[in-house]
Structure formats: C-alpha cells, structure tokens
Amino acid sequence: MRLTVNRTPYDVDVEPEMPLLWVLRDELGLTGTKYGCGIAQCGACTVHMDGMAVRSCQIPAEAADGAEIVTIEGLGTPEALHAVQQAWIEHQVAQCGYCQSGQIMQAASLLDMNPDPSDEEIDRVMSGNLCRCGTYPRIRAAVKTAGAKMRGA
Amino acid sequence: MSRVGKIARRTFLVGSAMIAGGVAFGTYLVRSPHANPLLEGLDKGEATFNPWVKISRTGITLITPHADLGQGVASAQALLIAEEMDLEMDQFQVSFGEPAAAYYNRALAEESLPFLATDEGRIAESSRTIVSALLKPLGMQGTGGSSAMSDSFDKLREAGAVARETLKLAASRQTGVAISDLRTEAGAVYLPDGTAVPYTELAEAAAAVEPVTRVRLREPSEWRLIGKPTKRVDMVAKSTGTMTYGIDLAVEGMVYAAIRINPRQGGKLVRYDATEALEMRGVQKLVEITGGIAVIADNTWRAIRAAEAVEIEWGEAPYPAEQAQHWEAVAASFNEDHLDQRWRNDGDVDAVLGASGDVFEAEYRSPYVAHAPLEPLNAIVLVGDEFTDVWTGHQLPQLLQMQVSAITGHTSGNVRFHNQFVGGSFGHRLEIGFVEQAAEIAVQMRGTPVKLTYSREEDFAHDFPRHIAMGRGRGSVANGQVEAVDLSIAAPSVFASQFGRLGYSVPGPDLQIAAGAWNNPYLLPNFRMRAYRAPELAPVSSWRAVGAPGAGFIFDSFLDELIHKAGADPMEERIRLMEHEVSRKVLEAVAEMSSWGGELGSNKGRGVAFVESFGVPFAQVVEVTNTDQGIRIDRVWAACDTGTIIDPANFEGLVQGGIVWALGHAINCEITYADGMAEQSNYHAHQGMRMYQAPEIFVRGLENGHKTRGLGEPMVPPAAPALANAIFAATGKRIREMPFDKHIDFV
Ligand code: FES
Ligand code: FES
Numbered sequence: 001m002r003l004t005v006n007r008t009p010y011d012v013d014v015e016p017e018m019p020l021l022w023v024l025r026d027e028l029g030l031t032g033t034k035y036g037c038g039i040a041q042c043g044a045c046t047v048h049m050d051g052m053a054v055r056s057c058q059i060p061a062e063a064a065d066g067a068e069i070v071t072i073e074g075l076g077t078p079e080a081l082h083a084v085q086q087a088w089i090e091h092q093v094a095q096c097g098y099c100q101s102g103q104i105m106q107a108a109s110l111l112d113m114n115p116d117p118s119d120e121e122i123d124r125v126m127s128g129n130l131c132r133c134g135t136y137p138r139i140r141a142a143v144k145t146a147g148a149k150m151r152g153a
Numbered sequence: 154m155s156r157v158g159k160i161a162r163r164t165f166l167v168g169s170a171m172i173a174g175g176v177a178f179g180t181y182l183v184r185s186p187h188a189n190p191l192l193e194g195l196d197k198g199e200a201t202f203n204p205w206v207k208i209s210r211t212g213i214t215l216i217t218p219h220a221d222l223g224q225g226v227a228s229a230q231a232l233l234i235a236e237e238m239d240l241e242m243d244q245f246q247v248s249f250g251e252p253a254a255a256y257y258n259r260a261l262a263e264e265s266l267p268f269l270a271t272d273e274g275r276i277a278e279s280s281r282t283i284v285s286a287l288l289k290p291l292g293m294q295g296t297g298g299s300s301a302m303s304d305s306f307d308k309l310r311e312a313g314a315v316a317r318e319t320l321k322l323a324a325s326r327q328t329g330v331a332i333s334d335l336r337t338e339a340g341a342v343y344l345p346d347g348t349a350v351p352y353t354e355l356a357e358a359a360a361a362v363e364p365v366t367r368v369r370l371r372e373p374s375e376w377r378l379i380g381k382p383t384k385r386v387d388m389v390a391k392s393t394g395t396m397t398y399g400i401d402l403a404v405e406g407m408v409y410a411a412i413r414i415n416p417r418q419g420g421k422l423v424r425y426d427a428t429e430a431l432e433m434r435g436v437q438k439l440v441e442i443t444g445g446i447a448v449i450a451d452n453t454w455r456a457i458r459a460a461e462a463v464e465i466e467w468g469e470a471p472y473p474a475e476q477a478q479h480w481e482a483v484a485a486s487f488n489e490d491h492l493d494q495r496w497r498n499d500g501d502v503d504a505v506l507g508a509s510g511d512v513f514e515a516e517y518r519s520p521y522v523a524h525a526p527l528e529p530l531n532a533i534v535l536v537g538d539e540f541t542d543v544w545t546g547h548q549l550p551q552l553l554q555m556q557v558s559a560i561t562g563h564t565s566g567n568v569r570f571h572n573q574f575v576g577g578s579f580g581h582r583l584e585i586g587f588v589e590q591a592a593e594i595a596v597q598m599r600g601t602p603v604k605l606t607y608s609r610e611e612d613f614a615h616d617f618p619r620h621i622a623m624g625r626g627r628g629s630v631a632n633g634q635v636e637a638v639d640l641s642i643a644a645p646s647v648f649a650s651q652f653g654r655l656g657y658s659v660p661g662p663d664l665q666i667a668a669g670a671w672n673n674p675y676l677l678p679n680f681r682m683r684a685y686r687a688p689e690l691a692p693v694s695s696w697r698a699v700g701a702p703g704a705g706f707i708f709d710s711f712l713d714e715l716i717h718k719a720g721a722d723p724m725e726e727r728i729r730l731m732e733h734e735v736s737r738k739v740l741e742a743v744a745e746m747s748s749w750g751g752e753l754g755s756n757k758g759r760g761v762a763f764v765e766s767f768g769v770p771f772a773q774v775v776e777v778t779n780t781d782q783g784i785r786i787d788r789v790w791a792a793c794d795t796g797t798i799i800d801p802a803n804f805e806g807l808v809q810g811g812i813v814w815a816l817g818h819a820i821n822c823e824i825t826y827a828d829g830m831a832e833q834s835n836y837h838a839h840q841g842m843r844m845y846q847a848p849e850i851f852v853r854g855l856e857n858g859h860k861t862r863g864l865g866e867p868m869v870p871p872a873a874p875a876l877a878n879a880i881f882a883a884t885g886k887r888i889r890e891m892p893f894d895k896h897i898d899f900v
Binding site for chain 2: 096128
C-alpha cells in the first residue's frame with residue numbers, strides 16, 4: 001500500500017491490520033511518534049491524517065492507504081520550528097518529553113481549527129493526552145502562547 | 154591495593170568532608186581516588202582534566218553521569234560545570250559517559266543513614282561521612298533518592314574550576330602572559346590586549362600540562378548561571394521528536410523481541426504452545442527465559458502480537474493470590490514480633506493516653522501503585538565475542554554491568570553500557586529485570602543485537618509497584634492543642650524486596666516504612682512512632698519518594714484530625730508545633746501565599762500538609778470545591794526549602810509536575826491482585842491525572858537551608874494529605890484511604 005508521510009510518498013508491504021504507529025516507527029524509521037499504551041488511552045502516538053489529529057495506534061495500515069500523514073518530524077524541525085514547538089520551548093514544557101510529540105500534534109490540530117480556544121476547550125481537547133510527568137500547567141500556557149502567535153496577536 | 158593506600162584514601166575523604174564544611178579557606182583541593190575514565194579512548198589533541206570535562210579541537214563535552222529521567226539533571230549538572238568553567242549553555246555537548254567509579258554518588262550514601270535529614274548536628278554529620286567513606290571505594294554510581302544535586306553541587310563546580318584554571322595555565326605557557334593577567338569568558342581565555350583564545354584551540358596544549366588542583370570556587374554573588382532560569386539542553390529535541398530514547402534506537406542488524414513473563418510475579422512457566430505464534434508473519438524464533446518466553450520477530454508489533462498468541466500455563470504466585478489477604482497480612486503485623494524500629498518515643502504517650510478520657514483512634518491505608526512511566530521498558534543487548542553491549546536507560550550503571558555479566562559471561566568491565574535518555578522512571582528504571590531478560594534473550598542469539606520492548610500490558614503486569622502500608626493512630630488533645638500522638642505504621646520492606654531480587658539481604662531496620670512520619674521536625678510533647686515490618690507480599694520497589702507518600706499521608710492526616718478535634722487552626726497549630734526554623738518558614742510561606750484564613754466561597758475547603766523527605770521540608774495548601782458532580786481541585790500553593798535553587802524555571806516545572814503526579818495517584822490509582830495477578834493492565838484502569846483535572850499550582854522555593862538538595866521526589870508526599878484535609882474542610886468527610894475515588898466522586 002501507498003501512503004504519504006510528511007509529503008514523501010512511501011510504498012509499504014505490511015499486514016493490513018498493522019497499526020500506522022508501527023508502520024511509521026519500525027518500517028519507515030520515523031520514531032518521533034511514540035508508543036505508550038496501544039489502546040487510545042495516552043495520545044503519545046498522535047499524528048495528523050488528512051488534517052485530523054488521530055491516534056496512530058488505532059489506525060490499521062489499510063485505513064491509511066492513500067492518506068496524507070504528518071508526524072512530529074513533518075510539523076517543524078529544530079531549524080524551522082512550528083509555532084507550537086516554539087511555544088513549547090519558550091515555556092520549557094517537556095520533562096521526560098516522551099508524551100510531547102503527541103501533545104504538540106494534538107495542540108497543533110486544535111489551534112488549526114481554532115487559534116483562540118477557551119480554557120475549557122483546551123482542557124477538553126488535550127485531556128486525551130496523558131503526561132505522566134504532569135506538565136499540564138505549562139502545556140496550557142504554551143497552547144495559549146502558540147495560539148496568539150498563530151493569530152498574529 | 155596496599156593497606157597504606159586504603160588508609161590514605163580514607164583519610165583524604167574525611168578531610169574533604171571537613172573542607173566541604175568550610176574549613177579550608179575557600180580553597181578546594183581536588184583529587185579523586187578513582188581513575189579518570191575519559192583518559193581511556195582519548196584521541197590525540199584531546200584534553201581531559203577530570204572525569205567530567207573533555208575538550209578537543211572541535212568541541213567541548215561535559216559528562217553528566219546522573220541519569221536524566223526527565224527531571225532535567227543533564228542540564229543542571231552541565232550548568233554547574235559551565236558556571237565555573239565560563240561556558241555558555243550552547244557551547245558544549247553533554248554525554249552520560251561510561252559507568253565508572255569516579256562517578257560515585259556521595260549523597261545517596263548519606264541519605265541511607267537513619268538520622269533526621271534536618272539534623273545537621275555533629276553526630277549525624279560525622280556518621281554520614283563515615284558511610285560515605287566506606288561506600289566510595291565500592292564506586293557505586295547511582296541516581297535516586299533525589300540525590301543528584303546534593304551529590305553534584307560542589308563536585309561539578311570544582312570540575313569546572315579545575316578545567317578553567319588548567320586552560321589558563323596552558324594559555325599562559327603558550328603566550329608567556331602571567332596567569333593572573335588572564336581571564337576567561339564564554340569558552341575562551343582572554344589576553345590583556347583583548348585577544349580571545351578559544352578553549353578548543355588550547356586543547357592540545359592543555360593536554361600536556363598537569364591539571365591544576367588548587368582552585369577557588371566562586372561566591373554566590375559571582376554566579377552567572379546558577380539561580381537564573383536556563384533553557385534545558387534537551388528541550389529542542391524533546392519538542393521536535395528528534396530526541397532518541399532507548400525505545401527509538403536502532404542498531405545495525407537488530408531483531409525485535411517481545412516477552413510474556415508469568416504475571417504471577419516470580420512464578421514459573423509450566424508449559425506453552427507456540428504453534429500458532431511461530432507461523433505468524435515475520436516471526437523468527439521463540440526462546441525460553443526465566444519465568445516465561447520471548448518471541449523474536451522483524452518488527453516490534455509483530456513480536457508483541459506473536460507473544461500474545463502463545464498459549465501459556467503459568468505456575469502459582471509465591472505470595473497470597475488475593476488483595477484482601479495482603480491487607481490481612483499487614484494488619485496482622487502490629488505486634489512485638491514484627492516491630493522493626495521505634496523511631497520516636499518523646500514524652501510519655503502511655504501515661505497521657507491512659508489518663509485521657511477521650512482517646513481518638515483512626516486507621517489509614519496506602520495502596521500498591523504502579524510507576525508506569527510513559528516509555529515502556531526496553532533494552533537492546535548485543536552479546537559479541539569479547540564484549541556485551543547494552544543500550545538502555547538505567548539509574549544504576551554498575552549494578553547493570555554486574556547483573557548482565559552474570560548472564561552473558563563477559564566480565565563487568567567488558568559489559569559496555571550506553572545510557573540513554575528515558576521517558577520517565579519514577580523509580581521504574583532502578584529495576585534490573587528487563588535488562589536481564591534482554592540479556593537472556595541475546596545470549597541465545599549471539600552476534601545479533603536484540604531489542605526487547607515491553608508491551609504496556611507486560612509493563613503493568615511487572616511494574617513492581619509501591620508497597621502497601623497501613624497506619625493506626627491513637628491520640629489526644631487538651632486545651633485546644635495536640636497533646637499526644639501514638640502512631641504505628643505497618644508495611645512490607647521495599648528494600649528487602651528490591652535487594653532480595655538481587656540476592657542481597659538488607660540488615661537493620663528499614664528507614665522507609667515510616668519515612669515521612671517519624672522525621673517531621675515537629676515538637677510534639679508526647680510522640681511515639683513505631684514501624685512494623687509486614688512479611689514480604691507482592692514484589693515491590695521504590696516509587697517516587699519511596700516510603701513517604703504512604704507514611705506521610707498517614708502521619709499528616711492523623712495530625713490534621715487531632716488538630717480539628719482540638720478546635721485549633723490547621724495552619725497555626727502546625728506552625729506552633731514546628732521546631733525546626735527552616736521548616737517553619739516553609740509553612741509560613743505557604744500560609745502567606747494562599748492568604749490562609751481568608752474568606753472562601755461557598756462549598757470550598759482548604760487543607761494544609763507538611764512532610765519532610767530527602768531532607769527537603771515541603772508544605773502545600775490545596776483548595777477544592779464540592780460541586781454537584783464531585784470534588785474539583787482548584788488551586789495548590791507549594792513551598793519548600795532545597796537550599797540553593799540551580800534553575801528556577803526547571804524547579805517550578807518539576808514541582809508543578811510532581812504535584813500533578815501525586816494528586817492524580819491519590820485520586821484514582823491502585824494496583825490490586827486477584828488470582829496472583831495485577832488487575833490493572835493499562836492506563837484506562839490506572840489513570841493518574843488528566844489535564845482537565847489539573848489545578849493551578851503556585852510555587853515558591855526558599856533558600857534558607859544551607860545544603861543544596863534535589864527535587865525529584867519531595868513534592869510528592871504532602872499532596873495527598875493536603876487534598877484529604879481539604880476535602881474534609883469542604884465536606885466534613887474524612888477520607889483515610891487512597892485512592893480517594895473509592896470514597897468520593899471527583900469532577
Ligand atoms: S499509544 Fe496510541 S493512544 Fe497510547
Ligand atoms: S513529559 Fe514525561 S510524560 Fe509528559
């Protein structure tokens with residue numbers, strides 16, 4: 001099957017039920033997307049599929065056939081940071097950092113739809129992303145900073 | 154080694170501790186009894202002055218041997234060196250280095266002694282030094298007990314100063330300018346005419362000079378970096394998906410392994426049928442290992458799925474099968490036969506309670522809780538002809554080498570350990586089982602690197618959770634004050650379980666059974682604190698702050714109940730009873746920050762708690778609202794004293810995160826056993842806190858204590874009792890068991 005990841009097309013030969021998460025990590029070597037639970041409980045595996053934030057551990061490879069995928073590596077790079085990543089660095093959000101790829105992908109998708117979310121909306125959309133290190137207070141602040149930047153405020 | 158050598162070394166150590174106490178006129182004599190591991194493998198033109206600094210023509214590497222588990226110690230360690238060495242934070246690389254005796258953790262040894270950490274009296278100080286001196290030759294390098302900063306604070310600044318002075322000496326020899334006319338700034342030595350000679354250009358010359366050993370450490374007023382917010386060195390990588398954790402590593406020719414180990418921990422593998430699994434795509438092999446099997450495949454998911462398809466019959470658990478039996482065993486331990494230590498016996502508790510007509514009694518429980526860091530356990534092991542290579546994140550490098558050596562047959566020195574950044578630990582990466590399993594698989598696959606990745610379910614099944622504990626208090630009040638506290642805590646010994654798995658027995662009382670209870674520096678007129686050692690039950694291990702989250706909850710909750718019985722104010726009575734000035738200021742700070750005693754809205758309540766752990770006095774105030782849907786945690790105020798704060802930005806983040814961690818587990822996490830197996834298999838059943846539940850958290854760090862202490866753990870113990878006390882204030886309902894959601898709903 002064929003899928004486009006970070007604007008690069010790939011042909012992969014895997015079982016139709018192999019989760020997209022493992023296609024990305026083990027077949028394509030894109031390890032920025034993380035495995036945390038495998039059952040849609042933690043959000044560490046969050047990527048964008050056709051513009052929507054999804055849990056890649058829940059997307060069988062066959063469902064990603066033909067799709068446009070963006071992973072954390074495609075959102076921005078250390079040299080060309082996305083506004084959300086800039087805000088994450090400014091607020092020094094990460095501790096162990098393992099959840100943060102997923103947090104950032106979820107936040108980027110939220111701000112794409114609404115760059116000026118209310119506190120309740122931020123909490124609601126971001127609550128599917130677990131952070132064992134408890135960085136939520138700084139994630140909240142960083143989402144607001146990134147939103148302001150994206151609005152040009 | 155000759156006897157003379159040993160004695161000389163020990164004498165030196167006592168001497169060096171005296172210097173740290175301030176006897177040596179601000180001049181530090183820097184010498185290490187252990188060889189500098191960087192000397193080995195040094196290329197031509199590269200210089201090293203001590204085990205922490207390496208310079209070549211192309212760059213500067215600082216070695217930060219304490220494992221970074223997410224707490225930012227890689228940055229903090231580098232910052233201490235950079236402070237004295239006059240480096241900017243973007244002028245060097247950091248590396249965890251190779252395991253070496255030179256990286257011995259002095260502070261960890263100190264905290265294992267049964268003295269009040271707040272007691273800096275002569276006896277306590279000298280005994281800490283003695284144990285430290287005895288352990289140093291063993292060369293135990295470890296990260297734990299919130300010790301990284303107390304271990305590093307002087308040592309790494311000395312290392313930076315030595316490097317700086319040696320570079321100046323080299324520059325002086327090269328240019329003929331007197332050392333006193335040279336200064337250093339931003340990675341370069343400056344000549345009087347303003348010419349800058351970068352350190353990297355001096356590497357070759359510096360390699361030829363004998364490192365300077367007499368250096369003066371800078372006064373706090375001269376610090377450029379310490380005490381100012383810094384950008385952590387790992388932050389960009391962790392915000393762009395470019396940080397490589399152990400789970401992300403790939404080694405040429407690597408195969409992927411998944412395991413199934415008896416979920417009745419320590420039980421046997423009876424029989425299995427792998428017919429179906431072996432036919433699955435990409436599956437190469439099945440091997441037996443201690444207590445279970447491993448499947449080798451060409452991809453992580455294929456290995457995990459095939460391992461799950463193996464039909465297995467497991468043996469019995471070597472501990473009681475049902476949770477209720479665990480509690481019964483603990484409850485049955487409150488007697489003379491199980492008395493582990495009477496930690497306090499102040500005043501005359503029996504006489505006072507005997508005479509009191511109104512003895513108040515209460516019982517508390519603290520459950521098993523999993524560490525469950527977000528990165529599942531993993532390790533890559535390659536067993537070659539001459540060496541075994543191990544890539545993983547671990548807190549005890551030398552132990553890892555020893556244990557792997559026993560499996561693969563290479564000497565410890567030939568087990569090459571490549572330490573990695575990890576996605577959280579909370580104590581999980583002190584366990585060695587997962588590395589041993591990877592080694593057991595790899596030894597059956599000689600010459601092929603094997604990457605073992607735990608499924609989340611295996612990780613939960615073998616988490617080695619925090620131990621259970623039960624507390625029983627009897628107490629009395631008189632004249633509006635707390636009069637007597639007679640507290641008993643029973644729990645299995647964490648250290649007996651943890652070290653027992655390694656084949657060691659731990660002599661003497663277990664400091665952790667009552668840690669967070671006996672050591673709080675209150676002056677209670679009558680106070681007895683007894684710890685009882687319950688038999689070993691499910692295997693347990695150190696969970697962030699070890700004994701203090703359980704025992705601190707028990708102690709502070711009971712104190713709070715007595716204060717309410719006395720009709721006193723929870724904050725004022727704690728402050729009145731607090732004997733230790735540094736700790737009293739912590740309580741006063743949190744009272745001031747939260748405007749304690751002010752008007753609250755309706756349905757609101759506040760609780761305060763104070764617990765000292767790892768030498769850090771910590772007070773928190775929690776505010777909750779009792780809504781129609783349940784308790785909502787609104788705000789938390791936190792104050793502590795860790796001595797010098799190295800990076801206030803990281804400090805605040807760590808405290809906030811640790812409080813979120815502690816509150817989340819207090820609300821909704823426990824591991825329970827049925828049929829000998831943990832009933833919770835993934836985060837749906839052991840949630841912790843989610844963003845919508847996270848309160849606003851205000852943090853203040855006082856710096857009155859004169860020792861620099863770390864902060865991986867001490868924010869955890871006060872959070873649960875402060876929340877329970879707040880719930881009582883808001884609802885009148887006293888919760889005496891974690892997790893609290895067994896007794897009350899949360900929003
Ligand atoms: S790994 Fe996909 S949600 Fe946890
Ligand atoms: S930063 Fe460690 S899990 Fe979020």
